[in-house]
Amino acid sequence: VPPMGRIVDDADLCFEERGTASYWRYITDDGYGNTLLWTHTVATAAEMDNHALWHLTFDEAGEYRVEAYTDASFAESQQARYQVRHGGTVDTEVVDQTAFDGWVVVGSFDFAQGGDQWVRLEDHTGEALGTNTAIVFDAIRLTRLDPDPDGGVDGGTSTDGGAGSDAGDA
Helix, strand or coil, X not given: CCCCEEEECXXXXXXXXXXXXXXXXXXXXXXXXXXXXXXXXXXXXXXXXXXXXXXXXXXXXEEEEEEEEECCCCCCCCCEEEEEEECCEEEEEEECXXXXXXXXXXXXXXXXXXXXEEEEEECEXXXXXHHCCXXXXXXXXXXXXXXXXXXXXXXXXXXXXXXXXXXXXX
């Protein structure tokens, strides 16, 4: 992740889905970058199977806002639990994916320089499998919030509010 942030999409090498492959639904022509994944939610940790990680390595330490992309055509979870590992700490933030069509703020976090940091989302939300509730796994956007290391020079933020590049390694 460069100093001013970036977008990490589900199609990037930094994204990893885990669990039973037959439970994942791969969608094209929807979501950020025209791809997304979804699966059904489960009520308990014992039932948890599918989850995904956005692996993050930061060029510089700093405070970053983390946002998740939700597509209203598929996002049905009202209790999506985003776990964010930053600077050796893990925080969990609950997001209602049904309330947004596009970028939703997960939270602001102090990330350390380097790796071993990530965002994790699981199918375990507390919403029972029998409800057929879909949870969406798509892009995350990281935007630098603390003072610009270049002294206020624009770090490449796009006109649509996205930060940095959305391709390549995180």
